[in-house]
Amino acid sequence: MRKFFAVVKHEYKRVVLKWSFLIGTLLLPLLAACFAVIPAVIFSIKGDPTRIAIVDPAGRIGSRLRENLSAERMSERAKKAAEESFGNMDASQQERMKQSSKQFTDSFVFVDYPYDPDKAAGLRDDLSNKILNDEIEAYLIIPPDIYAANAVFEFRSRKAGDFITNDSFKEALNNAVRSQRLADANISEARLEELSADVELDAKGVNELGEEKDSGGVMAASFIIGLMIYITLAIYGQAIMGAVVEEKETRIAEILFSSARPFELMMGKLVGVGLAGLTQLGIWIASAAVLVGFLAASLDAADIVSSIPSITPLMILYFLIFFLLGFFIYASIFALIGSMVTTMQEGGQFAFPPIMILLVGFYFSFAVVRDPGSALSFWVSIAPFFAPITMPVRILSETPPFWQIALAIFVNAVTIAGLVWLASRVYRIGMLMYGKRATLPELWKWIRQS
Amino acid sequence: MTDSNVTLRVEKVTKRFGEFTAVDDLSFNVRAGRVFGFLGPNGAGKTTTIRMIVGITAPDKGSIELFGKRMSPALQDRIGYLPEERGLYKKLKIVDQLKYFAALKNVPAAEADKRIDFWLDRMNLGEWKTKKTTDLSKGMQQKVQFISTILHDPDLLILDEPFSGLDPVNVEFMIDVLSEFKSQEKTIIFSTHLMETAERLCHDILLINKSRMVLSGSLREVKEGFGKNLIALRMTGGDDILQDRSLVANTIKHADEMEVRLAGDADPQSLLKRLIEAGAVISKFEQIEPSLNDIFIEKVSG
Secondary structure: OHHHHHHHHHHHHHHHOOHHHHHHHHHHHHHHHHHHHHHHHHHOOOOOOEEEEEEOOOOOOHHHHHHHOOHHHHHHHHHHHHHHOHHHOOHHHHHHHHHHHHHHOOOEEEEOOOOOHHHHHHHHHHHHHHHHOOOOOEEEEOOOOOOOOOOOOEEEEOOOOOHHHHHHHHHHHHHHHHHHHHHHOOOOHHHHHHHOOOOOOOOOEEOOOOOEEOOOOHHHHHHHHHHHHHHHHHHHHHHHHHHHHHHHHOOHHHHHHOOOOHHHHHHHHHHHHHHHHHHHHHHHHHHHHHHHHHHHHHOOOHHHHHHOOOOOHHHHHHHHHHHHHHHHHHHHHHHHHHHHOOOHHHHHHHOHHHHHHHHHHHHHHHHHHHOOOOHHHHHHOOOOOOHHHHHHHHHHHOOOOHHHHHHHHHHHHHHHHHHHHHHHHHHHHHOOOOOOOOOHHHHHHHHHOO | OOHHHEEEEEEEEEEEEOOEEEEEEEEEEEEOOOEEEEEOOOOOOHHHHHHHHOOOOOOOEEEEEEOOEEOOHHHHHHEEEEOOOOOOOOOOEHHHHHHHHHHHOOOOHHHHHHHHHHHHHHOOOHHHOOOEHHHOOHHHHHHHHHHHHHOOOOOEEEEEOOOOOOOHHHHHHHHHHHHHHHHOOOEEEEEEOOHHHHHHHOOEEEEEEOOEEEEEEEHHHHHHHHHHHEEEEEEEOOHHHHOOOOOEEEEEEOOOOEEEEEOOOOOHHHHHHHHHHOOOEEEEEEEOOOOHHHHHHHHHHO
16 A cells, blocks of 8 residues: 555656646646736726817707716716626626726817807818817717708727727717707606616526526536546546656666566556646636636626636535546546557557547536426436546536436446446556557457456 | 575466467575576577565466565565566656655665665766756666665575666666675575676576576686687687588688687597697687577577
8 A cells, every 4th residue: 555655656746747737737727817907997097088078069068068078977878787787798798898997988178169069160270280189089960850861970089099998989979969869859868777777687597406406607617627537538638648658768667566566556647647636626626616716806897707617615516526527537548548658659559549539528517508497408418438527528418417427426336337447457568568559359359368 | 505595486387378488397495595597599498487485466276485485465575576577657856766665675764765865976976866867868767676686685686687778887886785785695686698797697498489497607617618618719820720520610710810619529639739730820729618699699599
């Protein structure tokens, strides 16, 4: 047993102390943090306020527009809009809206430009000159008759590319004109709101226990979980193969086999690398939790966080269990391949079939997300080779009854026992066979030999 | 021979791989405190035999006893095995590799650290401790491998071609280290193609060929068994006599003398007499011991 732990420790350190592990482990959370935090930071940087001259011959729209562009009105409206359309918005849209309203606050300075009917002809030249002379950045000419068929609002700006400002400006202008039209028609804004209120469509999934569940983030979260397990299994499986091939290629196996039992050596390798994988997943899960917490705190929008499907500690435990099941299935296959080939390149060719199986499992997870209760979902989430990816996805999208989870664990554990048995037989003979790759009949002979 | 005298007892051991018999009914003993030369041409079954001794594979038939007990994994900790084809982890620091190999032999970590420092210094590798294998020359790697073989202070050392790749200075150095082991009453099994080295180091030898034992015994016995019919000869004239196949089996010409092997039951006296009668002028006529190399070639090609 002491030798077994020596192997575990050796393999664990070998993986964890590598640069690629450190980078992989820290980079992913860092990237995620960047995607979540950096846009918020960038959008919060204010540009210089835009000096704008409004030419309003009729004197009806200008004051409404000014009012709409005031700080209080902007943030008020953004908040209201966010509340109304929350269900249809993802976090990033919401973020953008919030940021734009924040930025909009105080981003316009109104330059007085009294309208003089006598100078109407030279009006545009005069305003353009003001822009060229850097007195203003933009001007708006409101048509005298807003009901005319050819009424055009002329907005000229030096900052034509500032989409956030332009969008908000257009909206504020629209609202101002609409308010004026409503006032002309003797309809109050409050009345309009009553009339044009949206119906409320309450779209939620219902699971077998009859509990309601928000369907919003489930799809994305399931996809991420499936992808994460797929990638880690592929990476760690091949890491095992690399380690096995190295010991065979360098003939270290001969020294190892004269010191410890092949089974101890192989299992120590699997367990050590598996623990390294768990470490990485653990760091990822912990940093995801911190990130969600940060988002929740920084945006004071508990709503966003609630759209992330609720992940219970039990679910995390299941994920880890299924990750380990998958790891031992694929790692023992890769250990078997590693001990029958002579070089890493040869191993690469043989790695193709297990990677394909893994990929098929990942594709099945899409079917599971779409309809977690279907017969297909049931079978693929229990089947060996696939369950390590599909069952966690299924648990997340719609937790099946416990007996199905237990059955999947049992079926895959039995598969592992069989694969480890096969792999250890190939390993103990293959590791000492130098020179050429084993053929399938040879492999069969090794397995049958006691 | 009592059990306490015998480190290793190999008894009627046979190992087959499918149709091919790698080791056929092989029996021998290795006595404690001796250097045992395990010799034979390539493919004779040496590596297979050694693998059975160190417990990597099990014999199909026969038994192997080590230190008076049947071979078992626990006994592996008392063996230091340096395989002919050996390696180190490419990207691991030297000290970490040695620690790992020591741990696999159940050496406590603190003790291992001490011994690693001692041996690295002794081998002039102290400053390479935290370097990786790829930074070391082939000879240095060889020395590191040797350290990994002796870190757990084994009672039986099995060295398969330990000097290949070493320069003469390092070979002498390693021989010094090995003689320390000899003086500590430890047993060394030494497998090699280099007959001069074997002749220098070994007390006992075992020669196998084509899976079977050809020759065994102490170096002295073996040589004496061969020693009666070889003559170093320097002379002018009398060449006709050497063509007489009833008297001379063959001759090997060296630079200024020749080695004459007498035919079956011919004796040196009659050869000398015939040469003198033929008028040869003899400046050297010496009955010599065969070298281990001669014995090896004769037994293996014969």
